[in-house]
Amino acid sequence: MDTLVLLLITGLGLGALYFLVASGLSLIYGLMGVLNFAHGAFLTIAAFLGWEAGRRISDGTWTGLAISALVGILVGATVAVLTEVLIIRRLYERHIEQALVTVGISLAAVALFEGIWGTDPIYTDRPAWLTQTTEILGARIPNDRFLLIACAVLVLGGIVLFLRRTRYGLIIRAGVENRHMVTALGIDVRRSFTLVFAIGGAAAGLGGVLASVYYGYVSAHLGSVLLIFAFIVTVIGGLGSLTGAAIASVLVAVLQQFANFYLGGTGDLVVVVLLAAVLLIRPRGLMGKAA
């Protein structure tokens, strides 16, 4: 029982990280048709700069972590907006070029980060509470899992409110369904593209800082690893569906944890099998729009 609870809550925590990356990927793909391979780079740069800012002001405290998170969010959003405005905007509707250029950015970014921060993981200090455990139903749960889950729930709630309750949210929801029709209404949908990149970048930035809490280190490869699973989550959840991304994040991460524990470390394999199964049985994903 205690093992089940531990695996479940750890899975939820990892799912929270996947969701923070996948939410942006899914919105960006849904609205613009862009597979943004540079999304992992947004996360990594935010993790590094968040860590640099946090440790200089107050290393290993809640204040330091809050500053890291704030810096991470701002850096993620800024880098994402710059990427959209300076590079992706010039390639609208040219999906192959967009994929190529974002793959290029992600590769170059990893090399750049290795150049600056080295190839080895840098271990980070965290507030003491996050390194301790809380006992739930006999299971000793690392406290950082709760922080991750809480943050992801807040981000999910915030994005849902934004999409449901604001005028740009309405444009984005309509654009995910049919962006040409939104244009025909006289709305310059490209303004929303920048906004969606900012939101996705901010979520990924927060994800970067939280990933450094979860793993206990920052590294140039933080984003690349999470991006792979975030893409899988996005496809399983249905490209363009935020709810789908949330459900698939939890599904993938929990399944991964259970398979790693009970099936001899086959978590990654099981996830890829799940992806293949979804693609065969329901190619548009759990909650995706019809192709």
Next chain:
Amino acid sequence: MTDHAALELEHVTLRIGGAHILKDVSLSVPEGEMLGVIGPNGAGKTTLFNIVSGVLRPTEGAVRLAGADVTTQPVHRRAAAGLGRTFQTSSLFPALDVLENVRLAAQVREGRAASVFRTPRRTDAATRRALAALEEVGMAQRAGAGASGLSHGEKRKVEIAMLIAMEPRVILLDEPMAGVGSADVPALTEVIRGLHRGGRTVLMVEHHMDVVLGLADRVAVMHHGELLAADSPEAVMANPTVQSAYLGSAA
């Protein structure tokens, strides 16, 4: 002449490869007119609409909206400048409800500076215009319904409400009766007549001849990419060129 026609086409020609899709079409639509566009399949009616709305650019010639040359303007600019259109296929967003669909269109009329995070409350100007537009087409009681559950006729009405909410100068209706069950045709005809009565300028492509002849002030006849005639319904029906080219072949 200080007053410009609502819409003017000047020597509009479209060539794709070696083929003439449109040949030297000139047409002036005065403010408040309802112009029906008819012609056999492939005559260039939809191409003409696409050139007017900005989906296609003519090889030669100019498109003017209230005197302003919009030939090179993209779709969203023309739409914002007062050109609204419907499509042969449904242009509704199925995942949004009826009111949200219309409100989206109404937002076009809001200032560009409107805040990203502003909440569209029920009292918002856009929401009020959306509700008024739904009232005008008789769909106000369906405001909260999901767009995917509507009948064809209801969808057309909501699309027209979207046009009304955009407050366009010129409305293009691309086969408004397509796919609509015959029971819904009279009600929809009344909605379109209402559009026109409101003083709006309307261009309509439609295959139902009785609908066109009953509604339009003038009828333009297209054939093989050329404009054969643009005249009152009676005159067009009596025109021998039109009869041989279109009406004759249709019989």
